[in-house]
Amino acid sequence: MRLTVLAVSALILTACSQGEEPVAPPPAAPEPAPVLGGVDLTKPVRALGTEPFWSVELTGTEMVYTTPEPPEQRAPQPKAVVQGTTATFEGKTGAGTPLSVTLVATECSDGMSDRTYPLTAMVKVGETSLNGCAASTAAIMSTGESGPVVEKAEPAA
Template sequence: MRLLALATLSSLALVSCSPSGDTEIEASEVAAPPPTLAGVDLSQPVRALGTEPFWSLELNGTDMVYTSPEPGELRAAQPAAVVQGTVTMFEAATADGQPMNVTLTATECSDGMSDRTYPLTALVEMGERTLTGCAASTAAIMSAGESGPVVTPAQPAG
């Protein structure tokens, strides 16, 4: 009986000294930093755009939305970014099965129509159609002037 009590107390002492499963942090639970390319946070909305013909493609975190004067709007679910060095790819398909692939490259880009310079070059492939243009965070594009670099606005401290 005395031996059983001693074994029970030893077990309790070991359990109380070992970390509980609730406080252990698994390596897979540690939040990875958001993917970035040329300083552009790819977890935030990104816009690619081009001229001749005019088009834009918004990566809003949920969908990839292509717009142009014609054929109108095309939409596909936005997959996770595949980042490989200085290139990021998004490969998806529209609801009717048309491929919609976007490749962003960390290369400074000029749209050819303005004096703006963008941090990313964009290649958009939809079926047989291939479009080239520039890209940056949507916030940077919306806040940029008519000339100069298109950069994400600084966040207020605090």
């Protein structure tokens, strides 16, 4: 008798629980923005160098390599591959030329100004290797000709 009561109870519990909707797991937390040397890599970043003068703008959608000699070269900007204190972007220009930008979280001086940048940049365009510095484009545009290249804090509202 006791076995029959247990079996009937188990069947009733099973029948009652079949109508319940499964509980969905909580949504995954958003992945934090990749930050290197205090620079948010999801925002525009500029790498630049001297002798020869060159720059690469990481716009968020494109990598744009420019020198005083035209033409500029453009490649789709991939998501940064971040490993420790290094971030790498690799792509190919519209002409099929490999374009690679490696940013390292080490302070850098461009050798021409008294500016210090939070990132060192190594760029390879085809067979040409270039070394320089990098920071957020906003920081470069808002900093004078000397001192650290850092973004200005937004004034509190």
